[in-house]
Amino acid sequence: MKDEFKAVACVEIREIKTFCDRIKAALPATATFMGRKVDYYQETDGGDPRWALPEKITLSKLKGYAWQNEYRFLFSLTDALDFEKVQTLLVHDDHVRVANPSEHQEHFLNVGSLRDICRVHEITAAL
Secondary structure, eight states: OOHHHHHHHEEEEOOOHHHHHHHHHSSSSEEEEEEOOOEEEEOOOOOGGGGGGGHHHHHHEEEGGGGOOOEEEEEESSSSSSOOOOOOOOTTTTTTOOOOOOOOOOOOOOOOOOTTTTEEOOTTTTT
């Protein structure tokens, strides 16, 4: 991972439940929050209901990325993660969709110091 991401450091979250609790506490009471391991699937998998479930879409990736062994944290301040809150399109392989910045909002969370539950690892060339 170090080489693939050209990383100079990584953060180890030693107490995921505490981290999740702090995120939830920093969010409005009406927000939806999830923290889970990513599910990796084959492109040839058929009949999967993933595409009707926005949280499944955001918490899954193609099997080729399984080496990342990813854990994701996500939240929504709207109903965007509700059942069938998706828009699907069929596109040609050469189609490139550029993200529209107006569709994405920043939301900063004040979770306080994380020194008690996280550890920063500096990555040296020797690793």
